[in-house]
Amino acid sequence: MNKALPGTPTFFLFIFCCTTATLAQSSPPTETCGIQHQQQLINQQSHSGFRPILAGDFADPSLESDLQRDYHAIYFQPPSPETETTLHVTLTLAISRKNRCAEALATYALGLAALQNNIAAASTFFHQAEAAFDEVHSATGLAHTHFEFAALARNVKPQAEITATFNSVAAELDAAGDPTDALTARLQGVNPSAPDASAQFEHLTTEAQTLHATHLEASAHQIWGDSFFNRGQYDQAMLHYQKSDALYTTCLCNPDQRAYLQTSMGRLERVQGRPESAIPHYRLALHLQTLSHDQAYVPQTLNAISVAYESMRQYQKAIAYLQQALAVAHAIHSQPFIDFLEANLGYLYYQAGQPRRGLPLLQHAASNFTNDYQRCSRYDQLSEIYRTLGQLGDAESSITSAIEACERNKNNRDLADSLETRARIRMLRGELDAALADAQHALSITEEISSHLVPEDAHKRGYNEQTINIYATTISILTRMGRYPEALEVTEQSRSRAFLDLLSSPHATLPIIATSTRLSLIKAPTQLSSSRGNSSPASPSSTDLLLQSESHVPSMQTPEIIATAERLHSTILAYWLSKDSLSIWVIRPNSPVYGITQPIKPAHLEALVRATNPYSADTTRGLRTRGTHTLSLAPVPASTELNPWRSLYQILIAPIASHLPQEAGSLLTIIPHGPLFQLPFAALIDSHNHYLIEHYALHTVPAAGLLLYTEKNETAASQLTPHFVFVANPQHLPQIPNSTPLPPLPGSAAEVEAIAHSLPSTQVTLLEGSQASTTNLEAAIPTATVLHFATHAIVSGTDPFGSFLALNQSLSSGNDDGLLTTSSIYALHLHTQMVVLSACRTGLGPVSTDGVAGLSRAFFYAGSASVLTTLWDVADQPTATLMPLFYQGLNQGQSRATALRTAQLALISDLRHNRIKVSFAGTQTPLSEKPAFWAAFSLSGQP
16 A cells, blocks of 8 residues: 555644633633633634623723633634734733732633644643632632543543543533533543444543534544544545534534544545545635734644645655644644654655665654654654664564554554565564464455445545555465465456446446536646547546445455356456566466466556557658557568567466467456556467467456446346447538547458448338438437447546547537547446447557456446457558458457457468558558557457
């Protein structure tokens, strides 16, 4: 896992707002010296504060007026040095008049003012106020001063002592006639790790409702949400945060209360792998803190932004925000916060590749640990640095301390992280049994947490990405121990889990963005790849589109994977790339699982995959494709151009070749990992110069578990009469703002017409030119068993919802913009055996632990059994030959994988015999048999 910096402890700042935002309660009428609540509406926000009481023997109208002015300034005006100055004047006057009550009230107010900028001074003032209030027998004054002591001690005392202290304060406040602040104290005293914590919160929420204290009801839900968060029950945490946010908005409470809640909501997004979605919460928190003029909150929020950028590995931004937080913490003289932030800075230096710079800061923090929350996270970070520096003994000692603290604190999220760290340390020391025990414990916690994520696809994908190191470490240990069947099960646990949960959930209905809005949001790309066009426009920003994913399905076990191989009559090849090795599994029907691991650096494998990229840098000797690139026609020596394919065969196939079937045309089911999703295995070349496709039919899946769902889609499609829907060469292509117009595709029209003529006319719907509209497509979908798109595709490399297929744009109506977006595809209800995306790079998209989040994923979810995509831009002539041959094989009863193999072999034969020629520089130039011209198409899903 990418271990993020710890956020600010939940309790550290929240406690300060509780005493300054309580509803009006009357002090006992008999008290002659004390504190009474008052409320005021400022900028449509309800602000609560205290006003001083000077009566009986302490009555002094002049002093009381001065104190009321000073208290009003503290609670209802922005903090300023003038407030403290006038308070000191008031205190001097009270001393000169020997009015001990006024002294106590002025000193208490000075403590409140100092909370903004000098925690140490605040503590001194509260001690002085306590002595004075005790002397004048002020029950309310003593109770509220003791509340402040409890608040200040919250970050440095054990939980049991914190609970006891706040309960004692609550009893004082009840006795003083202040049930609202008594409830506040009881809320702060709840031990969130206690077995009955939820029962306590439920009781306190009911009490808040009885008191009509909406702000305390909101606070209760927030702290309740924090307790669920610490236990890893993120779905419940989000529910309570949302209730809290609604209540804060309703009660128009002090802005700083909602600001703190926003940091909690942002943290929840971040730990589920969505730091980019956390930052808007943090920025809103900063805005609200500006409204409340409360500097005490600002370091926390700046730290939270830093943590979000650290999660995105933007370390320099993270350091910059952390330094801003430190500057504010120094300005308000908050030493606990300074220590906390300096420790975060130390770990950031480590993350940025400077472990020796970070070590002293964390070692200093270790000398000041005061509670298990800090020990849990900080000892883990310290262990990481020791491990990096090769100090394995110190590393294991530190991480064991972290684990013990996490267990005491019942912090399951960080416990799993720390167990994984110790597993890696023990693996390095050769203690594999102990390492495995830690890794499996971490894995069980992670699996439990994953069953309580926010029920939405993006959160699940993000969490899986966040926790991938726990799976990777477990796999590394198991493979080192030769326990490959168990390791295979762990790989399956890590693969496409979010997608499988999504597939088993009720079909979502996504919001449709208005045409004008969609087009206005599309902008010229910086990170998108374009296909069948000479521009690279980006689709609308759609990261806020959420897919409900309520299910949590178990992963496939080894016997089920073997049974799947038997059902498909296939041999499954599963790959897993770690930080220093590649593991391969061979799963054959009725045979033991075979596994092998070889050392390799991911960078080397990625470089080889990139080297198979067929694009030509020399456009003067390049064949134009249906996309933005050209394919090289230059006379490159075969050994130079094909060497990456040979090297990849030796890495990916040769080590397990003896375990593969010998019969030509046998089916291989390939489960790629990492960069291998971008590799067409068909073109791998063995030592006899034979392509892998010459031996086997191939198809891929992101996880074996997907085949359970594609089989269901296949069964549903088989109930329909075969019907083929072809979409080609739209007449009016969408106009993408700030981008070069997409060009016509006459070659695609010829392609689908040739295919259509080979099929019974009653089974064909041809949507070409102006007929290739989303309206006509929607009308044709209910009866379609095959959908074939021969048009432009714009594929995002970063945004899962950022890809689209270009259809015909209506010029007479604004209701059809010609964009079949990924989000629109997710909303379709298909019953197709296959979707063919005969465009360019349609098989690409953001690659993560969940596979490729692109067009294929959307079509599988929509209900297709198979998807045929491309991994690079394709040229007209070879594609126009390949596609009719593919459908010809299907008409002859071949499976999709066999039909694709047959078509590719026929095309290779034509290329070898110079039968495919293109017009180039005034001459007919034959195309060579290199993979660029035949290997782009890849079948995924059912074979």
